[in-house]
Amino acid sequence: MAIRVEGIVQGVGFRPFVYSLATRLGLAGLVGNDVDGVFAEAEGPPAAVREFLGALQRDAPPLARVERVTATAKAPIGTATFAIVASDPAGRRSTLIAADTATCADCLRELAHPADRRFQYPFINCTNCGPRFTIIRDVPYDRPLTTMAGFPMCDPCAAEYHDPGNRRFHAQPTCCPACGPRLTLLDRTGKPLSDPALDEAAALLRRGAIVAVKGLGGYHLAADATCEPAVAALRARKHRADKPFAVMTSDLAAVAQLCRVSAAEAALLTSQARPVVLLTRLPGAAVASSAAPGNRQLGVMLPYTPLHHMLLAAASRPLVLTSGNVSDEPIAYRDEDALERLGEIADAFVVHDRAIHIRTDDSVARAFAGRPMLVRRSRGYVPEPMTVRGGFARPVLACGAELKNTFCLAKDRYAFVSHHIGDLENAETLRSFAEGIAHFSRLFDIAPQVVAHDLHPEYLSTKYAVELDGVDLVGVQHHHAHIASCLADNGADGPVIGVAFDGTGYGTDGTIWGGEFLIADVAGFARGGHLATVRMPGGAAAIRQPWRMAAAHLHEAGLDVAGLGVVRRNAARWDAIVSMVRRQVNAPLTSSAGRLFDAIAAILDVRDEISYEGQAAIELEQRADPAEGGAYRAGIESGAPFRANGSDLIAAAVGDLMAGVPTELIAARFHHGMAILILDGCVLLRERHGLNTVALSGGVFQNLLLLGSTVTRLEAHGFTVLTHSRVPCNDAGISLGQAVVAAAGQRGPAVSSEPGLWAAKATAQFQQMRGSGSPTSRSTIRVPPNAVFSRTIPG
Template identity: 65%
Template sequence: MSRRVRAVVLVEGIVQGVGFRPFVYGLATGLGLDGLVGNDERGVFIEVEGAPATVEEFLSTLRKSPPPLALVERISSGLVPATGEAGFVISGSATGGPRRALVSPDVATCADCLREMGDPADRRYGYAFTNCTNCGPRFTIVHGVPYDRPNTTMAAFAMCADCAREYHDPADRRFHAQPVCCPACGPRLRLLDSGGEEIAGDPVEGTARLLGRGGVLAVKGLGGYHLAAVAACADAVTALRERKHREDKPFAVMVPDLEAARRLCDVDAAEEALLTSRARPIVLLRRRADAEVAPLVAPGNRWLGLMLPYTPLHHLLLGRLGTPIVLTSGNVSDEPIVYVDEDAIPRLGGIADAFLTHDRPIHMRTDDSVVRAFRGEDLPIRRSRGYVPHPLTLAWPVPRTVLGCGAELKHTFCLARGGHAFVSHHIGDLENYETLRSFTEGVDHFARVFDLAPEVVAHDLHPEYLSTKYALAREGVDLVGVQHHHAHIASCLADNGVAGPVIGVAFDGLGYGEDATLWGGEFLVADLAGFTRAGRLATVPMPGGAAAIRQPWRMAAAHLDAAYEGDVPADLAVVRRNADRWEAVVALARRGVSAPLTSSMGRLFDAVATIVGGRDAITYEGQAAIELEQWADQAEDGAYGCRLVGREPFVVPCAELVRAVVEDLRAGTAPAVIAARFHNAIAHVVADGCARLRESGGPDTVALSGGVFQNLLLLGRATALLEARGFRVLTHHRVPPNDGGISLGQAAVAAARDRLR
């Protein structure tokens, strides 16, 4: 006994549901150590006993080589008296203390499970719910911690003898895999017609047959229902668009494999890594000219959003079809994704011809994630399935639990405590009761699972945002209002682990400013706790308010009227197209009636897109600006000049840019060249503005945030110009630059102010 020691170990991080206990069991027994391992509310607890050198070898391996799906944040250990007990066991989970364990995101099907599904001799041959310790559902099925089967929606499925044997066998890949199941005891598929009656036969084969005939089907996935159609079938894609009331916004496409992805798009090494990652997000890729997809999959768009199969069901379906399919959120436009079976037929019955569904409940609806690759790194556009609820580690402690309530569009919320920020899955636009309910239910779920009771609640300054109203209605908390663009910059700072100060460039559609105007083209000198508005775009009216967002020709009218002081060239196409209503809208802008002032860069992009390309009305948020990026000639390096006026804050005179665009257009310059010169001009505005602020004693680090910086052409050229002038440039890699990252910024600001109390 004197030559034996016993170490007590606690491992914290994402260590439940990722095969950590089986890994520890194998490591300990392989080294001949005695003891135990189990889950509790904090993570994984371990006791190992044996020779001192062997115990030390165990601890070293634990630190250096954890299981591939684990994210170890901290390992603490200490010695206690040896007990002399022989053997090593996996003990029952401990409960009762504060919940600190983290939950894994859903993980794409692993290669081992795919091999079993493809083996006719295997009992899981062709089984649509095959999973193991290394893959399968996690976040979407869990409703409590520790991560054990009774705390998931798999609790209703009693394991058969074969599955139980695997579950309890330390040598098996499914040892303590909580969603383990097979055809004898697990969930099953059903194919239903539009009225809810079951269609006889193999559900996957029946679905493939209906899709191949041009049908539109609803398919239940990990986090909700999708709507599917063969991507090359023009009639099916047209029907899907018409029934879903989604006129132009691109559809995502699921391809069977990487080879199929390369037939549709150019795929570089960074994009391939994203496509094949465990998260399996939708990756925005440059489409090939010969891509065989229906025109209405992504009308007028140079990019396609592709993803690989990430569930066994997807693999089976794509394997039967052998062709890419559109796979888009199962909803009517602007509604949340359907995830409850009882809602599927009532809400999607007018869209889908049939339903491929199953009886494993989804506890938390979760949309697919969307990413782009920028300079070989991730640039999230929508952070959701596969990433959430993976916590973001923070460089500074959060003294009290903070809830960031987010913005109105692309909504997320964030709960932060200690060194973690839990940014939620994508909720959507808070424009209806269903989405608001999804928000409030999500907050309650995160608070329960992670044992987080908000003490500080941060919110946007806009009084009409539903997220703001939710915050103001909460009782017994300290409220912190955070200006929208400060939240954008704070989000970028938290994303990069930088406290500031920085020059923050926040370009977006709009956000409520401290002077009651609508900001959106901002240069801030900021840290996490506060900011100074150091520069901005010149303000123009938004005639009709929100109508000017839906009808960007109104912004064109406002910008042209300001640029030409009322003497707008009558031969411009945008004027001719809207002649019957032009003067009324201009008069509205001049009077300032229902025409709030805005410094928005997003609205300037809208105006230029309308002037150059003729997009008078949009059917989805940001459409005109996105199209302007699409048109731009990537080889054009010319730029319109634009001087900065005044100081504290300086002003970017939009009128100069608008006049330059019009002069080129009237001279017959190609729209692609005009679009590129405008992008280049804005990149120079960014670099010139930051240089001016640095000359005035400002920082030499720049943070770029806001939805406009989803534009890779602008982001790339602005970053290059800044770096050429010696700036350090921060961009987003873990949360989106759009409003999906606002909640993290709000939480970071509130926590920083809390630390200063």
């Protein structure tokens, strides 16, 4: 029998598993890796072969994900033994690659056992754990094609590697102190300090120093999480004013001393991916106030490498562990670059000589309704693919958004959403974006024929797409991409009522969208309704200074605002900003839900200016009283599309504030009022279109108070509600949505029964623009406002 196994079956101990299984069943044959996954031949009694085929999927190793097993009858050749054969690198690649995985229990036992030859060795791993994606250079996944290629195995390691009965049988990163990578402690100039490296690093941390630590996907900056001066110094040196730091603790018991932990959150913390998990902080938790200023939550993670386990044990306290970068820069992952970029931040560096091939930040997650909800999908999850209904007739590259960027490469039935790239606002991040696309293209053998991008003409991801030659461009409206991403996350095609609430997205009418009710499927959409538009005085300045949005919304609501604190604090500038709104000068229109949250935050004296994206809304959620069930009501102006009046929520909040109602109650009532507004809009669209499924997407739905209130109300009114789980609802999920929209366009007519129109003329304009010989530098190229967008369905 000739057998083909597809899925994540390389680098996870699948060949030794097949070997052991065949040997136990008395079968002869072979097994090996190639560019498609695992191939095998099995010869023996029919009953044993049938059991063999069933067990391939049923009993696969812990890290394996078997997508498909196919078997073809083959004439027996009389082989007497079963063997693992050499890998075959030839052919078109379609194999899948495992993500980096937390250290397994077996390796941890060896790490702690004084008699084991790997005792206290910080690079211990086996087929069930350790580095994968961050060290692989090419496929098939064999040691010469990883960053372990420069570490020849010693005789004991080689014996384990070739022993079918050993846990490290064909474990590609296997190593030990005699033959593997080694740690070194350096000062900020690169000069070696005393050994052992981790003991001395832990001593420095206990004395309040900041230490840069080379991890799986890049450098972290570590500090004693219980020491306020150390954490405050880290914040100052990193130029990170307010954004929370993650904290690493030794185990679940240590987490429980800091935060409340549900069963679902504990499962996330201890999963193989080991993300940072956002938890509710306990009053009086022994963590420096500077770790998460003004935040009731704390991002906590458990150790996921032997080095982390050893460092936590030596330090004997929780550690702040934040990305090794200066604020807004990509994480440092090359040693020389880390020393240069982090030399003014870290007092010492824990480095090692195993190269990181691709930088990968930590993933961030929270639990919602008992299941994971990813906020940032990166280490531990990437590059495992999403399986997409309908598949991809032609290879697709989706370039994603500007903020929280990811890209997506897709072919056949798989969509490979990248690791976290970051905000495309500087040359280094753009370089990381381009390098990542090249790496994924090589690993998964994807040469894009279709390239999808956002409509915003100034996004660097859009400009990157437009400059590519020999591809078909598909512009995808930002909020349609959000809803398509939610559909793909849930294995659905639509049509649905899509509620896309976020901060900013380029609308097909040239205004800034962000509070959208769409009638959508993966191929097209109609704008069913939206939040009423207001002016954004100063444009992007209103994002950084929420008080400007307060001024715009208060003016729109026609309220007497003289007694409000936000007016007094900004009195010197208030009239000028209101004048911009009134005169419509440098004040573009927006329907953004995110900007409405900003306005309320400023009105309630939560935040006038922000130091990171979404800060005002995050702190507003923190301010809200979770026990308060009251809600404001907003009117809806019927029409096609309808308009929901956010000014009604503003007026109600201001009325309560002037009456002396505590801001905690007002914040909660605003959240519940937004949830009722969403419900009212969905009920109206159900009456108009007969749709009973709602998809919720966009960064505003990272707010669990809003999300929970919205889902509860929608379900109580008979709606089926789709939310994100496997990809983030924020802009990190945009690339997946773009990819599935582009694929749907290749397949033909929309799923929806309503007619749709392709913007074929805009496609031609794009192609003409690229071929006209006009300047195409990143600083000069302009995408037309009507550039080909995902098909809209007349409303």
